[in-house]
Amino acid sequence: MTDAPQAAERPAFQLKSTTVSLTALELAYFDTDSFEATLRDKIRQAPGFFRDIPIIVSLDHFEGPTGELDFFKLLGICRRHNIHVVGVRGGNDDQRRLARNAALAVLPGSGRGDREATAPEQAPEAEPALEPVGARPVSANPAAARVVTQPVRSGQQVYAPEGDLIVLASVQAGAEVLAAGNIHVYGPLRGRALAGVNGLEEARVFCQSLEAELVSIAGHYKISEDLQATGWKAPVQIQLRDDLLVVTPLDRA
Amino acid sequence: MARIIVVTSGKGGVGKTTTSASISTGLARRGHKTVVIDFDVGLRNLDLIMNCERRVVYDFVNVIQGEASLNQALIRDKRVETLYILPASQTREKEALTKEGVEKVINQLSETFDYIVCDSPAGIEHGALMALYYADEAIVVTNPEVSSVRDSDRILGILQSKSRRAEMNQDPVREHLLLTRYNPSRVEKGEMLSVADVEEILAIPLLGVIPESQVVLNASNQGTPVILEEQTDAGQAYDDAVARLLGEEREHRFMDSQKKGFFARMFKG
Ligand SMILES: Nc1ncnc2c1ncn2[C@@H]1O[C@H](COP(=O)(O)OP(=O)(O)OP(=O)(O)O)[C@@H](O)[C@H]1O
Ligand SMILES: [Mg+2]
Numbered sequence: 001m002t003d004a005p006q007a008a009e010r011p012a013f014q015l016k017s018t019t020v021s022l023t024a025l026e027l028a029y030f031d032t033d034s035f036e037a038t039l040r041d042k043i044r045q046a047p048g049f050f051r052d053i054p055i056i057v058s059l060d061h062f063e064g065p066t067g068e069l070d071f072f073k074l075l076g077i078c079r080r081h082n083i084h085v086v087g088v089r090g091g092n093d094d095q096r097r098l099a100r101n102a103a104l105a106v107l108p109g110s111g112r113g114d115r116e117a118t119a120p121e122q123a124p125e126a127e128p129a130l131e132p133v134g135a136r137p138v139s140a141n142p143a144a145a146r147v148v149t150q151p152v153r154s155g156q157q158v159y160a161p162e163g164d165l166i167v168l169a170s171v172q173a174g175a176e177v178l179a180a181g182n183i184h185v186y187g188p189l190r191g192r193a194l195a196g197v198n199g200l201e202e203a204r205v206f207c208q209s210l211e212a213e214l215v216s217i218a219g220h221y222k223i224s225e226d227l228q229a230t231g232w233k234a235p236v237q238i239q240l241r242d243d244l245l246v247v248t249p250l251d252r253a
Numbered sequence: 254m255a256r257i258i259v260v261t262s263g264k265g266g267v268g269k270t271t272t273s274a275s276i277s278t279g280l281a282r283r284g285h286k287t288v289v290i291d292f293d294v295g296l297r298n299l300d301l302i303m304n305c306e307r308r309v310v311y312d313f314v315n316v317i318q319g320e321a322s323l324n325q326a327l328i329r330d331k332r333v334e335t336l337y338i339l340p341a342s343q344t345r346e347k348e349a350l351t352k353e354g355v356e357k358v359i360n361q362l363s364e365t366f367d368y369i370v371c372d373s374p375a376g377i378e379h380g381a382l383m384a385l386y387y388a389d390e391a392i393v394v395t396n397p398e399v400s401s402v403r404d405s406d407r408i409l410g411i412l413q414s415k416s417r418r419a420e421m422n423q424d425p426v427r428e429h430l431l432l433t434r435y436n437p438s439r440v441e442k443g444e445m446l447s448v449a450d451v452e453e454i455l456a457i458p459l460l461g462v463i464p465e466s467q468v469v470l471n472a473s474n475q476g477t478p479v480i481l482e483e484q485t486d487a488g489q490a491y492d493d494a495v496a497r498l499l500g501e502e503r504e505h506r507f508m509d510s511q512k513k514g515f516f517a518r519m520f521k522g
Contacts, residue, residue: 150425151456153410154403155377170456172406190454 023050023161023198024089025057029064036077043081045214045221046194049159049178050083057099059091060109066094071102143180152177152191173213182206194221196240205238210247220245255363258370258498259388261412263404265375267396268433271469272491273372274302275480276392279495281336282480285367288327290358291341292384293374294350300340303330304476314342317354323361332481337366347374350383359387377411386417390427390498392460396434397446402454405430409457429460431494436465437510448508461494463487464507 043050057074071088078085088099090109099106143163152158152167154174159165165179168186175191177183182204183195189207196203196218203217210231214223217240227247230236235250260273270293277289290313291299300306305328311321316339323339330336339358342349362369373384385391391412395405412426413419419426432451439445452459463469466487472479480495482488486507493503 150413151409153413154406156410156414172410172454174403174407175410 022054022056025055027057027059027062030068032073039081045216054084054086056087056089057085058089059095069095069098071098075102201240208235209233210236255366255369257388258390259373259385260392261373261385261408262394263377263408264401267394267401269394270298270302270372272394273370274478275491276495277370278333278336278478279480279492280368281333286335287368288337288339288362288366289370290339291372292380294341294345294347294380297341297343299372302473303338305338309340312340312342314345314349316358347380355383385412388416388426392429392431394431394433397432397451402451405455428457430455430457431460433463434465435462441510460497461490462505462508463490
């Protein structure tokens with residue numbers, strides 16, 4: 001084989017720095033059954049959302065004993081549901097060692113403790129673009145809105161992974177729109193709208209006519225039959241108050 | 254360059270083949286050289302409605318696989334001389350329609366024809382995707398019922414994301430809504446969606462409304478595209494649709510209940 005000279009002329013790859021926003025699975029404790037049950041529930045709320053996207057497991061709010069944290073089991077369950085876990089964020093040294101043993105990437109945490117621990121090693125004026133993936137909270141990450149001008153039709157899914165989603169047409173029954181931030185629909189919302197999918201509880205859904213099959217904000221959702229009481233077929237905004245979705249007609253907002 | 258028109262619906266049995274036969278006949282009757290292709294491999298239907306099933310020797314799949322030339326497979330209509338039919342195979346697998354094969358045939362037809370009408374099979378699987386892939390325009394055939402409207406919506410999404418025009422970032426496929434098997438008295442009773450309901454949901458331009466009519470069944474059984482039954486409401490409604498497709502403005506008709514007219518006629522004599 002005489003590949004070497006060729007490789008010298010044209011390297012097989014280059015390293016580039018890039019910023020991606022990732023969805024974090026914020027783990028409170030680990031128990032195989034309840035983990036799988038919760039996962040199944042999330043997938044049911046947003047079928048297709050998890051498919052083929054990278055997920056990180058955040059240990060910032062992990063309260064269970066470290067001995068419980070079986071990454072091999074966790075990965076096995078995720079794989080069964082076609083979810084790709086690429087790494088963990090946060091956690092203490094023992095937990096990170098467990099993650100490394102399971103061949104997971106280890107990212108610095110977003111919580112206090114971890115930042116303090118790694119701060120001395122970091123350059124004081126780190127370039128924002130080089131900041132580790134997912135290290136900043138989502139709300140501090142203003143991203144351009146994704147604007148869609150065509151109707152989102154049955155069977156289609158539109159996802160704004162970083163910021164707001166603005167649809168200048170209808171979202172049809174059987175269609176699904178998702179955003180890390182707010183969702184605006186300047187037409188009838190007849191399908192499913194999931195705002196704040198990375199956990200942003202301040203996210204809201206605005207629409208010209210509420211006829212939705214499902215509305216979700218940061219994982220809290222209501223289905224069609226629970227949405228009929230206020231503002232049905234009228235212009236409304238929907239927001240999260242005390243873990244409850246509240247619908248307000250726009251002329252009273 | 255030919256204009257490529259797909260007749261599609263998602264849902265089965267809504268009137269795609271009936272529509273393909275009448276629209277292609279209507280275009281050809283106005284002097285446009287037109288070919289209608291049956292994409293429903295395994296379920297030949299178009300040649301029955303066009304009354305040429307006994308003249309089929311070679312088919313679309315034979316041409317794609319190089320077993321026959323296009324000229325050998327094309328059947329010339331006996332009534333309208335600028336009209337040709339490319340029949341489907343009854344025996345082959347749907348997968349015989351490859352993207353490259355279909356493209357080859359369509360390119361070749363494009364050289365000599367003004368209009369290529371593609372009669373899509375039902376569903377959103379391979380055959381339906383092949384039928385719509387090369388389309389410039391789409392006639393979305395819809396019945397006034399929720400499941401048909403939902404499937405039409407789905408097909409519209411596919412047209413805007415999976416057609417060649419979408420993949421190449423060209424101007425989008427031009428969409429036309431054709432509401433068929435429309436029964437105004439059942440709409441009045443609230444048993445079916447109204448024209449306004451369907452237009453409101455799908456939000457695409459209305460090409461025409463074809464009334465539900467026994468005439469359509471009779472014409473199919475005789476192997477006559479119903480557009481040739483010029484004295485009938487369904488025939489006239491298809492003729493209006495062809496005129497609109499060619500840019501003519503025609504007022505929509507056959508949308509109101511004919512009950513009064515019917516009774517009036519009954520008691521006249
Ligand atoms: N306007 C109409 N009034 C009454 N009957 C109709 C009308 N249009 C179609 N039909 C009847 O409905 C049946 C299905 O029509 P057709 O074969 O054109 O549908 P299709 O959409 O091509 O079906 P498939 O999905 O199986 O290909 C036929 O029996 C046809 O005669
Ligand atoms: Mg058919």
